[in-house]
Amino acid sequence: MAGTQPQADGTAPDGGPPDGSTWEPPREHRARGWWWLLVVAVVVVVVLLVVRPWATAAPVPTPSADSTTTSSSPTPTPTVSVVPPADEAVFDATTLGSLFVTDTDLETDVPAARDGIDRTDTGEMVWGLPEGSSVDPASCTTAVTVVAAPPPAYGGRIWANDAMTFVQQVTVLPDPASARQAFAQLVTTVDACPTYSQVNPGVDGATWTADAAIEGQGVYPSIVQPVVHAAEGDEVPAYRGHLLVGNAIVTWTASALADADAQAALDTLGDPESLDTMVQHRAQEAVLALG
Structure with a gap:
């Protein structure tokens, strides 16, 4: 059975090393991969800073120490007609x-x-x-x-x-x-x-x-x-x-x-x-x- 020939980039047709041993990409390939990951991360951060999804809704008020509920605006008091005694x-x-x-x-x-x-x-x-x-x-x-x-x-x-x-x-x-x-x-x-x-x-x-x-x-x-x-x-x-x-x-x-x-x-x-x-x-x- 004829041997499998390495591809042009030095890998076997199945993606592994030509001799079946544990294979790692060349050092320059590894450096290039980390560089793209860093670029992607930077792009994501920039998009988040522009879109600011956390600013699309008003913050939910938290109860204060002396109150069980907090309202963002005062509730109007209903007008009641009171007849004096x-x-x-x-x-x-x-x-x-x-x-x-x-x-x-x-x-x-x-x-x-x-x-x-x-x-x-x-x-x-x-x-x-x-x-x-x-x-x-x-x-x-x-x-x-x-x-x-x-x-x-x-x-x-x-x-x-x-x-x-x-x-x-x-x-x-x-x-x-x-x-x-x-x-x-x-x-x-x-x-x-x-x-x-x-x-x-x-x-x-x-x-x-x-x-x-x-x-x-x-x-x-x-x-x-x-x-x-x-x-x-x-x-x-x-x-x-x-x-x-x-x-x-x-x-x-x-x-x-x-x-x-x-x-x-x-x-x-x-x-x-x-x-x-x-x-x-x-x-x-x-x-x-x-x-």
Whole structure:
């Protein structure tokens, strides 16, 4: 069998030495191989320095010693509307006006006012009974006047259209403590006076017949009761409410003028809860406006 001839580079055809012994490439070949490895390594380093793959993502924050989590940006605090406690609200003659509902409140919340309603008072309502008038029985007087003596500040407004009237009064006491006491006395009087009349000399008076008061469920203490106001031979069904907010007592009467039975007429005003909610909302806005 003919011998295998070495190739031109001195290796056997199978890559080994021609004599079968352990073969190593010539020294100059080995030096050349290391040189290429070094060139490749340098190229890889240069590519890494240019591309910088470690810079493509933001660093992940690590927990600090006094915190379990770290955020790269502060988390915004949600805004919460907080209504101050009633005993911190103090109104006076210059701020009591914020407790009155608006035309928009009525037109939005009261069915009978949806087509529009206007103020009809002159802005000069005064507290108390007309001169010479009285309430029978006398023990029910505050059911009409809210408090027994002239308050430090008072205001009243009237709205009307063909379907309803809305009368609102704001009675301001010296401080929240005296207002709470007056409100408690008012509630007691209302509960004890299912029927009472206003006697006016030489004029046909008015009589109110009331059902039991409903306690409101809003932020501020309140009551609402269905009443029927009889005067000059006419009977008008209505809802009457009282609300305590800070040092003020808000009183309102929504009367239905619809030509229908009492309940159907009252239905044009909505329900007592929705009317109380309307007044409650305005009171909350007024308290917030005090700062």
